[in-house]
Every structure is written in C-alpha cells, then in structure tokens.
Amino acid sequence: MEVSSIGIDRSVSAVFPPEQLRDALTDAVEVAVIDAGNDPLEPYDAVVTMAYHESYLEGVHWIHSIQAGVDRFPVDELRKHGVTLTNSSGIHGPAVGETVIGYMLSFARRLLPAVKSQTHREWSPPAWDDAYTLANERCCIVGLGTLGRGIVERTSALGLNVVGVRRSGEPLDEVRTVYPPDDLHTAIRDSKFVVLAVPLVDETHHLMSTKEFAAMRDDAILINVARGPVVDQEALGDALEAEALGGAALDVFEAEPLPEESPLWEFEEVLITPHCAGFTEDYYRNVAGLVRENLVNIDTGEEFVNRIV
Numbered sequence: 001m002e003v004s005s006i007g008i009d010r011s012v013s014a015v016f017p018p019e020q021l022r023d024a025l026t027d028a029v030e031v032a033v034i035d036a037g038n039d040p041l042e043p044y045d046a047v048v049t050m051a052y053h054e055s056y057l058e059g060v061h062w063i064h065s066i067q068a069g070v071d072r073f074p075v076d077e078l079r080k081h082g083v084t085l086t087n088s089s090g091i092h093g094p095a096v097g098e099t100v101i102g103y104m105l106s107f108a109r110r111l112l113p114a115v116k117s118q119t120h121r122e123w124s125p126p127a128w129d130d131a132y133t134l135a136n137e138r139c140c141i142v143g144l145g146t147l148g149r150g151i152v153e154r155t156s157a158l159g160l161n162v163v164g165v166r167r168s169g170e171p172l173d174e175v176r177t178v179y180p181p182d183d184l185h186t187a188i189r190d191s192k193f194v195v196l197a198v199p200l201v202d203e204t205h206h207l208m209s210t211k212e213f214a215a216m217r218d219d220a221i222l223i224n225v226a227r228g229p230v231v232d233q234e235a236l237g238d239a240l241e242a243e244a245l246g247g248a249a250l251d252v253f254e255a256e257p258l259p260e261e262s263p264l265w266e267f268e269e270v271l272i273t274p275h276c277a278g279f280t281e282d283y284y285r286n287v288a289g290l291v292r293e294n295l296v297n298i299d300t301g302e303e304f305v306n307r308i309v
C-alpha cells in the first residue's frame with residue numbers, strides 16, 4: 001500500500017479541530033481537511049475520521065478511526081473491499097482514568113449534590129454519615145484494556161480494593177482477582193463501584209441489565225465509560241427508580257445526545273457527562289502519533305499498529 005495523501009474528515013471536530021491534526025501531520029504527508037458527509041470524496045489514499053461514510057469504499061485504502069471503539073464501522077464490508085481499518089486504542093488511559101476518579105470522588109465526597117445545590121444558591125451540607133472515603137472500597141472494573149488499566153492504576157493508588165473482569169480471565173498486576181465474563185455476577189456482587197470499560201460487541205450488548213443490577217449492592221455506583229448499549233438503559237432507570245442502586249455516572253448512552261425527555265436527567269444521584277471522558281487537549285497529538293507510526297510502518301513494510309481489518 002502507498003499513502004501519499006490523507007483526508008481528515010470534519011467529523012473529528014466532535015473531539016478536536018481538524019486543522020490541528022492537519023498541521024500536526026503536514027510535514028509527514030500531503031494532508032487536507034475534507035467534509036465527506038457533504039462533499040464528493042476527492043481521491044485520498046487514506047482518511048482519518050470519526051464518522052463512517054460509504055464514499056470511503058470508493059478508493060480509500062486505509063481508514064483511521066480517532067476513537068478506540070469501531071462499532072460505527074461496517075467491519076465485514078471493509079474487509080470485503082480490502083480497506084484497512086485502524087483505531088486509536090492505547091491513547092485514552094490517563095484521561096478516562098482521571099475522569100473515573102473524578103466521578104468516584106464526586107459521589108464519595110458528596111461533590112455531586114454540592115454542585116447541584118450551588119446552582120440554586122443553596123447551603124446544604126450532606127448528612128453526617130453520607131460522605132465516605134475511597135480507600136478500601138471495592139471496585140470492579142469490567143474490561144482491562146487501555147481504559148481499564150488507566151482506571152486500575154488510579155483506583156489502586158487511592159487505596160481501593162480493585163477486582164476486574166476480562167474476556168481472557170488472565171491476571172493483571174494491582175488487580176486482586178480477575179474474573180472471566182461468566183463470573184460477572186460474582187465480580188460485581190460486593191462492589192461499591194462497577195466500572196464498564198469494554199468494547200461494544202454482540203457479547204457486551206446489554207451486558208448490564210435487570211439481573212446484573214439485582215446482583216449489585218443497593219448502594220453501588222455504576223460507571224459507564226464504554227458505550228451506551230453496554231447498559232440496558234431502561235433497566236437502569238428502573239433500578240434507580242426502585243433505589244436498587246446507589247447511583248450512576250454515565251458518559252455514554254444508547255442514544256447520543258441523551259434526549260431531553262430521558263428520565264436519567266432527573267435523578268439526584270446520576271452524574272451525566274456528554275461522551276467526553278477521554279477528552280484532553282493532547283487528543284489530536286496522540287492521534288497524530290498513531291498515524292505517523294503507521295505511515296512509517298507502511299514505508300518499511302511492517303504491520304499496522306491497532307489494525308482491526
């Protein structure tokens with residue numbers, strides 16, 4: 001494969017200005033900002049994008065997704081057309097890890113109700129036994145890849161008692177017990193925090209639903225930084241309504257943006273962020289690093305990093 005020109009699709013502007021990435025790559029390759037959703041696709045060898053557009057099948061050899069999740073790409077179709085797909089796995093650990101710590105502290109140190117009270121100019125201290133510290137709380141991290149490890153590192157540093165779930169069930173440093181997916185209920189049962197960091201695939205669709213919420217502690221906090229459909233959102237609403245869960249911090253939703261009429265907006269103990277857990281001013285630099293690495297690999301005939309197809 002030869003890649004001498006790259007189009008950066010405007011869809012990346014959901015995360016950073018496309019011009020920033022263009023300027024960061026301009027010394028390595030011919031690069032331009034494109035709008036594949038609206039304009040006919042010019043003949044670029046490769047595209048860097050957040051959205052998938054069918055026009056990519058007409059001549060593009062390589063698509064790089066600026067996200068780690070590739071659930072929006074038709075993987076089989078790309079394979080059939082001989083188009084290479086790479087993702088941005090590996091860059092989100094620190095940002096998502098810190099966001100998850102932020103969520104945990106918001107619940108434990110009662111910052112969530114304080115911020116809500118502040119918007120009404122209300123001086124409203126928590127009950128004496130409402131606040132707690134994170135040390136020694138049990139936390140179950142479902143998915144121990146880039147995101148999961150970023151979360152493990154930071155939760156361990158704060159003294160949480162960390163267990164995890166991963167497809168292979170293989171042990172990992174700083175994780176006291178790693179469970180295989182079949183033991184999910186055992187893993188989540190006694191955990192104060194259950195953090196979701198798995199890709200959205202058939203096996204993880206509605207991984208967390210009525211039975212899982214019933215298995216969790218009724219003061220447990222569910223944290224979802226994976227993808228919306230990993231959680232059965234209606235069942236989550238029911239569990240919160242029934243006070244069968246303590247609360248939730250949600251970055252991703254079955255429909256995004258979260259519709260105004262969603263009941264999730266209303267719960268006192270729900271913290272909502274607009275799919276930005278991985279945001280950082282360094283995001284475009286990190287993506288540029290991956291694209292550059294693969295440009296070198298193409299030149300030297302080595303395998304792509306983060307290749308999905």
Ligand code: NDP
Pocket residue numbers: 067068069070089090092096142143144145146147148165166167168169170181197198199200203204225226227251252275276277278279
């Ligand atoms: P990785 O591929 O690095 O890690 C995925 C982890 O999930 C692995 O530990 C894998 O197990 C585990 N896993 C896969 N299937 C299952 C299953 N059925 N049950 C339990 N564990 C499973 O991915 P990343 O950490 O980079 O990203 C994970 C997902 O997070 C992405 O696909 C994306 O959807 C989402 N994401 C969200 C962001 C946000 O802003 N909210 C930012 C970045 C990513 P094993 O280790 O055994 O293979």
